[in-house]
Amino acid sequence: MLLALLMCYAGFTALCLSTDRHHDELLHSKPSPRRRLGLRIAGWLVLTVSIWPAVAVAGWGLGLVQWCAVLMFSALLLVLLLPYRPRLALILAGLGVLVSPVAAFATL
Template structure:
């Protein structure tokens, strides 16, 4: 479940950075069209990988329930951090993507 949480948070942050407003707020410039598409694709790929991680660890029945819980938790965390601590939200996304291979290794 930790791996799914890390991947979901990274995916939601990538989708958040694909928006002009959030990208400019966090990184100081507007994204190019190519970067925006790359962020959208990366975000959706990370969310799909999080679904795979949740389902592969506990099966379809419980895995989908855990995945939806992880989706809500990671989205809530991002929504609460963006207005008050946007740099922390970005740092947590980077850390989550760096730690996810360790979590994947520990899961299997």
């Protein structure tokens, strides 16, 4: 479930950065249309692929339920961090991307 959590958080962060307001707040610049589109595609792709580790660990019946819980938890974490600790939200997403390969090998 750790891999699904890391992927969901990274996906939601990418979707968050695809908006002008959050991109400016976190990275102090406006995103170009190409970057905005790339972040949206990457965010939705990572969120879609995050179903795989949940289903691989627990099967379709329980895996989808656990994936929904991880999806809600990662969104809640990002929503709670953005107003108070925006830099921490961005750092956690970066760390999540770096730790994801280790979590992928741990599930095998």
